Amino acid sequence: xxxxxxxxxxxVRRALTRAERGVTxxxxxxxxxxxxxxLGEGEPLDRLLTAxxxxxxxxxxxxxxxxxxxYSRKVFIPLTHLCRDRCHYCTFVTTPxxxxxxxxxxxxxxxxxxxxxxxxxxxxxxxxxxxLGDRPEDRWPVAAEWLEAHGFDSTPAYLRAMAIRVLExxxxxxxxxxxxxxxxEIQRLKPVSASMGMMLExxxxxxxxxxxxxHFGSPDKEPAVRLRVLEDAGRSAVPFTTGVLLGIxxxxxxxxxxxxxxxxxxxxxxxxxxxxxxxxxxxxxxAMAAHDDLGLQEYVAAVAVTRLLLGPRARVQAPPNLxxxxxxxxxxxxxxxxxxxxxxxxxxxxxxxxxxxxSDKLAALSAEAGFELRERLAAQPPYVLSPEPWLDPRVxxxxxxxxxxxxxxxxxxxxVGLPWQEPDEAWTSSGRTDLHVEVDTTGRTGDRxxxxxxxxxxxxxxxxxxxxxxxxRSTALAxxxxxxxxxxxxxxxxxxxxxxxxxxxxxxADGPDLDALCALADAVRRDVNGDDVTYVVNRNIxxxxxxxxxxxxxxxxxxxxDADAYTLSLEEVGTRVDRAWAAGATEICMQxxxxxxxxxxxxxxxxxxxxxxxxxxxxHAFSPMEIVNGAARTGLSxxxxxxxxxxxxxxxxxxxxxxxxxxxxxxxLTKGKLPTATWLEIITTAHRVGLPTTSTMMxxxxxxxxxxxxxxxxxxxxxxGTGGFTEFVxxxxxxHSSPIYLAGVARPGPTVRxxxxxxxxxxxxxxxxxxxxxTSWVKLGDVGTQAVLQGGANDLGGTLMEETISRMAGSExxxxxxxxxxxxxxxxxGRPARQRTTEYGTPSAERIATARSxxxxxxxxxKLL
Numbered sequence: 027x028x029x030x031x032x033x034x035x036x037x038v039r040r041a042l043t044r045a046e047r048g049v050t051x052x053x054x055x056x057x058x059x060x061x062x063x064x065l066g067e068g069e070p071l072d073r074l075l076t077a078x079x080x081x082x083x084x085x086x087x088x089x090x091x092x093x094x095x096x097y098s099r100k101v102f103i104p105l106t107h108l109c110r111d112r113c114h115y116c117t118f119v120t121t122p123x124x125x126x127x128x129x130x131x132x133x134x135x136x137x138x139x140x141x142x143x144x145x146x147x148x149x150x151x152x153x154x155x156x157x158l159g160d161r162p163e164d165r166w167p168v169a170a171e172w173l174e175a176h177g178f179d180s181t182p183a184y185l186r187a188m189a190i191r192v193l194e195x196x197x198x199x200x201x202x203x204x205x206x207x208x209x210x211e212i213q214r215l216k217p218v219s220a221s222m223g224m225m226l227e228x229x230x231x232x233x234x235x236x237x238x239x240x241h242f243g244s245p246d247k248e249p250a251v252r253l254r255v256l257e258d259a260g261r262s263a264v265p266f267t268t269g270v271l272l273g274i275x276x277x278x279x280x281x282x283x284x285x286x287x288x289x290x291x292x293x294x295x296x297x298x299x300x301x302x303x304x305x306x307x308x309x310x311x312x313a314m315a316a317h318d319d320l321g322l323q324e325y326v327a328a329v330a331v332t333r334l335l336l337g338p339r340a341r342v343q344a345p346p347n348l349x350x351x352x353x354x355x356x357x358x359x360x361x362x363x364x365x366x367x368x369x370x371x372x373x374x375x376x377x378x379x380x381x382x383x384x385s386d387k388l389a390a391l392s393a394e395a396g397f398e399l400r401e402r403l404a405a406q407p408p409y410v411l412s413p414e415p416w417l418d419p420r421v422x423x424x425x426x427x428x429x430x431x432x433x434x435x436x437x438x439x440x441x442v443g444l445p446w447q448e449p450d451e452a453w454t455s456s457g458r459t460d461l462h463v464e465v466d467t468t469g470r471t472g473d474r475x476x477x478x479x480x481x482x483x484x485x486x487x488x489x490x491x492x493x494x495x496x497x498x499r500s501t502a503l504a505x506x507x508x509x510x511x512x513x514x515x516x517x518x519x520x521x522x523x524x525x526x527x528x529x530x531x532x533x534x535a536d537g538p539d540l541d542a543l544c545a546l547a548d549a550v551r552r553d554v555n556g557d558d559v560t561y562v563v564n565r566n567i568x569x570x571x572x573x574x575x576x577x578x579x580x581x582x583x584x585x586x587x588d589a590d591a592y593t594l595s596l597e598e599v600g601t602r603v604d605r606a607w608a609a610g611a612t613e614i615c616m617q618x619x620x621x622x623x624x625x626x627x628x629x630x631x632x633x634x635x636x637x638x639x640x641x642x643x644x645x646h647a648f649s650p651m652e653i654v655n656g657a658a659r660t661g662l663s664x665x666x667x668x669x670x671x672x673x674x675x676x677x678x679x680x681x682x683x684x685x686x687x688x689x690x691x692x693x694x695l696t697k698g699k700l701p702t703a704t705w706l707e708i709i710t711t712a713h714r715v716g717l718p719t720t721s722t723m724m725x726x727x728x729x730x731x732x733x734x735x736x737x738x739x740x741x742x743x744x745x746x747g748t749g750g751f752t753e754f755v756x757x758x759x760x761x762h763s764s765p766i767y768l769a770g771v772a773r774p775g776p777t778v779r780x781x782x783x784x785x786x787x788x789x790x791x792x793x794x795x796x797x798x799x800x801t802s803w804v805k806l807g808d809v810g811t812q813a814v815l816q817g818g819a820n821d822l823g824g825t826l827m828e829e830t831i832s833r834m835a836g837s838e839x840x841x842x843x844x845x846x847x848x849x850x851x852x853x854x855x856g857r858p859a860r861q862r863t864t865e866y867g868t869p870s871a872e873r874i875a876t877a878r879s880x881x882x883x884x885x886x887x888x889k890l891l
Contacts, residue, residue: 030277033058038070045077045334056282059331063323065356071323078330078361085338086363089407091432095358095392096341096402097365099385099435100153101146101198102372105185106133108169109159109205111244114313115274115306119159122168132162132172133181139188142372143196147441149370152428153220153404154198156185160205160246182211189218190446193424197441201267201367201404206246209258209659213622216264217418218446220404220425221299223267224259226252229287230280240274240314253287258658260295261699262622263415265405269302269343272328273320281328285335292340297416299406300341300364303329305348322353326360333361341406346383354388355395364402365392400434407433415574415697419585420446510539514546521550521790522742526735529791533731533783540782544817547786554797555820558860559852563845563869563877564613564646564824565606569594569632573619575651577696578766579685579727579759584619593621596635603639610877613824613864616647617680626659626667630674637675644864645675646720649682650708651700664711672717678864679712681721681751686729687737694728695766706744713750718865721751721796725784726759726776727766734784738791745795752865753798753821756785756814758805781810782817789818798866803843803851812855822848822859845877 031054033041041058045051051059062070086092109119122132134142143154161181163170169181178184182204189200199220206224207215215222227241229249234241241247259266270284285301292298305320333342343364344357368385383391389399403425409416410425410433417425424444430436509531516524517532524532535543570593571584584591594602603614614636629648636645648656648671657667668676685695687702712719721741725734745751759775766772776784789799800821803811811822825843843851845861852859861877863869869877876882 031057031061031279033061038062042070042073042077046073048081051334053279053282053286056285056331056335057278059334060278060281060324060327062327062330065323071327074327074330075356075359075361078333079359081333081338082342082361082363085340088338091400091434093397094400095363095365095397096400096434097346097385097388098153098201098367098404099151099401100155100201100367100369100404101142101151102367102369103139103142103154103156103188103192104134105139105156105158105188106162106169106181107159108132108162108166110161110165111159111205111246112242113244113247114240114242115309115317117309117312118157122166132166132169133176133184136188136191140191140195143192143198146369146371147196147198150438150440151369151371152199152401152435152439152441153201153367154189154192154196155201155203155367155404156189157203158185158205180211182207182215186215186218189215193218193421193444193446195443197424197427197443199404199421199424199428199441206251206255207258208661209262209655210623210625212255212258212262212264216262216622217420219264220417220421221265221267221406221409222259224252224255225271225302225304226256226268226284226288227271228274228276228280229253229284230276233275253291254658254661256288256291256298257295260291260297261654261658263295264297265299265409265416266297267300267302267343268298269300269304270328270332271304271306272325273306273318274314282331282335285332289336292336298340299409300343300366301332301336302343302345302366303332303362304345307348322349322356325349326353326356329357329360329362346388347381351383351387351391354391358392358395358397365399401437402434403428507539510535510543514539514542517546517790521546521793522795524790526732526739529735529738529787530731532787532790533734533780535783536779540779543786544782547789547818548816550789550793551799551818551820554793557857559815559820559822559857560798560860560862560866561822561845561848562613562824562862562864563609563611563873564615564826564864565602565609565611566824566826567594567599567602567614567616569599569616569618570621570624571619572621574622575620575696575699577699579695579724579764579772586623593624596631599632600635600639603636603643607640607643608876608881610873610875610879610882611643611825612869612873613644613646615680615824615826616645617649617652617682620651620655626656626662629656630670633671633674633676644677646678646680646864647676649680650705651683653679653708653712654700654704664708665715668708668712668715668717672715676717678752679709679717679719681709681719681755684722684737685724686733687740688729688733691729691733694771702740706740709750710744710748713744713748718750718752720753720755720800721745722755722757723788724757724759726780727764727772734787735791738788742792742795745792751796753800754788754792754796755800755802755823756781756788756819757802760805778810778813781806782813785814786818803848808851808854811851815852815857816855821862822851 037058038061041055044055045059059074062074064071066072086094107118107120125132158181163173163181173184185202185204189202192198192200200218202215202219202222231249233239234247234249236242256268268288270281272281288298288301305325307319308315308317329344336342341364342362343366344362346354346365349357365388368388370384392399403410405417405425410429413422428435428439428441513524513528513531516528532543572586572591572593606614616632629652633645633647653664653667657664660667662670683700684705685692689702692702709719723737758781764772767774785799798821799819800823801811801814801819803822849859861869861874
């Protein structure tokens with residue numbers, strides 16, 4: 027518990043003045059305002075409510091529905107009243123013995139679930155709110171036995187099955203409240219729900235950890251665990267309901283902290299669709315039966331402060347049955363704009379002693395306060411109107427059937443069951459696993475992304491955001507010869523010592539100036555690396571192309587139902603490793619899409635399988651995005667996950683997913699899926715635990731030369747601190763099949779001039795830090811590759827053997843290079859080629875001999891790969 031704040035009247039007045047002026051409040055000011063009391067005109071609480079109401083009104087006007095408050099017409103489906111937690115105020119949870127005495131099973135049967143859902147649909151409900159306890163099978167054997175007898179291994183698995191049945195047989199939209207979920211469970215439940223929820227309740231850890239606290243003995247009420255779920259839901263793009271429970275023993279500072287934690291998650295991910303501010307009500311037959319209810323003025327002050335902290339765009343909800351009807355007007359004054367779920371059929375199973383007001387009465391009470399009551403769906407309008415990436419494609423038809431043009435519900439419309447198609451989701455071989463071969467011959471199937479507009483949405487905003495990028499490129503080209511000449515003279519004596527303006531001038535070099543820049547970079551390369559052009563004999567394994575991150579530049583990612591989708595089994599991965607070893611490979615480079623159904627442990631399983639098959643091969647695997655995914659799904663920190671992967675067999679990490687290390691650019695490219703800070707944290711953590719990484723830059727889309735310089739500067743700072751980068755890999759944007767290009771947002775990749783200039787500048791700026799500059803033959807082709815090898819680059823990368831990502835983006839340079847072809851590329855510019863290891867050592871004589879043997883050459887035959 028923090029030291030209680032006892033603000034003076036003048037402190038409250040100062041905080042109120044700031045709130046009335048619309049100034050962003052800090053935590054101390056918010057805590058101060060929680061002390062506001064007095065509803066008389068001009069008294070502190072009256073002023074606070076007025077300020078909060080003004081913020082709410084601005085948000086509703088901005089949303090296009092001024093003066094409208096909402097509610098959801100729903101049925102409550104209490105899937106189970108059993109729970110492993112022991113919250114001291116809860117009357118929802120019961121015991122197996124009490125259920126037996128009532129003649130009830132541990133779970134509602136499928137028929138019972140559908141009986142409730144059908145009755146609700148007939149009454150015009152549109153939402154099925156599934157309420158249930160957390161993982162009762164972990165505490166009560168009878169729950170585990172019931173699940174096993176009915177073919178389910180967990181409560182979330184049964185919940186998923188029932189949500190599908192409700193969708194198909196009634197058309198009600200499931201809103202799922204199963205409590206704490208793992209990352210994997212969120213991925214499994216998102217496709218069967220319009221939204222999900224979990225009350226944060228409080229961030230006061232002492233209420234959970236200290237004996238006598240209301241959450242003591244309840245493992246799922248640990249604040250850190252619940253915050254993790256809130257973050258995971260955001261990363262998974264789930265429309266999410268959360269909130270705070272007030273009056274259970276938290277102090278004012280802890281109330282403010284909980285709201286700020288919710289605000290932070292909402293700002294990072296945009297997924298928090300509504301925040302419930304719920305007041306504690308003491309219930310008989312509970313450990314807190316004698317605990318005082320939260321006072322009215324204290325409660326409405328907390329609602330108002332929540333509104334001020336969350337701002338106008340948030341939807342703030344108060345349960346209408348937990349306050350007297352005469353108090354609802356005060357809650358509206360305090361900034362509430364949503365009443366949550368109200369059922370004409372079922373009670374509030376969490377607060378059964380508090381009946382719902384019927385919708386007519388709620389509408390009348392809202393009207394008395396000057397508001398119109400409208401019905402909404404389980405998902406709030408922004409997620410209904412822009413369903414990608416928020417609503418799974420299999421749920422969208424159900425939502426669309428009930429939604430009006432404003433994203434609210436069509437009042438009076440009855441839901442109707444629609445099919446829900448379950449794809450093959452097994453962690454096994456499926457789909458076109460030979461795509462790396464057929465993409466070079468038969469190509470991709472015709473139905474790939476036929477729903478482009480629906481998936482990627484309106485690009486007008488993105489187009490406008492890239493205009494400045496195009497202006498930036500023009501500015502760099504206009505730098506002029508004098509600035510280029512000055513920068514070249516400086517770089518001759520101090521390649522890594524130029525200013526940003528100097529490097530920008532060099533990036534604009536053309537004609538003879540460009541030739542001079544490349545010659546200088548080539549001389550620096552010769553001093554560092556000699557004349558050898560290096561390469562590694564490796565095999566690239568993209569173990570799945572199913573990915574739901576929704577990156578806007580990516581043509582590799584497939585949905586599970588796309589004809590080109592595939593996922594390799596462990597056996598298939600192992601077979602490819604064996605064949606790579608037979609071909610003389612020293613490295614497996616392995617990356618995949620972010621498959622919603624693969625557990626985080628799949629990465630560890632893959633690493634073990636690689637090393638089980640060929641202990642001597644180097645495993646270079648798992649992009650930073652995959653590491654985020656694996657860590658989140660396993661509940662490990664980045665460091666713990668990387669250490670586990672290293673123990674499983676991981677030897678180094680590809681520094682891909684860097685794109686451009688600028689969050690504005692990254693938002694356009696990836697909708698912020700992996701912020702710059704997170705990429706840097708993962709890379710530096712990998713270096714710290716002894717895993718070297720590469721570094722990369724994908725350029726030539728919506729970026730500018732200034733972004734390239736800043737990106738290189740960032741990599742240089744990391745290398746100064748860790749020394750963990752083995753090479754820098756330049757990746758020209760391949761535009762042909764990229765959504766962001768097809769929508770007219772990105773340009774068609776970099777020019778030949780830009781390719782030469784950026785490779786040369788990278789050699790200069792990173793001099794003394796990253797010794798190896800790698801070119802991508804897959805993206806540049808033979809002529810482009812030779813050009814940059816004569817302008818600062820020294821490495822060709824690898825033989826790859828199979829490469830799907832660039833090929834699906836439209837690259838026309840194949841997916842395999844033999845040793846002879848790589849050496850021929852170097853020989854054409856008068857340079858010797860040398861086989862290397864991943865970390866630029868010399869392979870064993872056996873590996874070199876195998877790669878050059880007749881058996882090795884046969885193993886490189888595409889038909890055998």
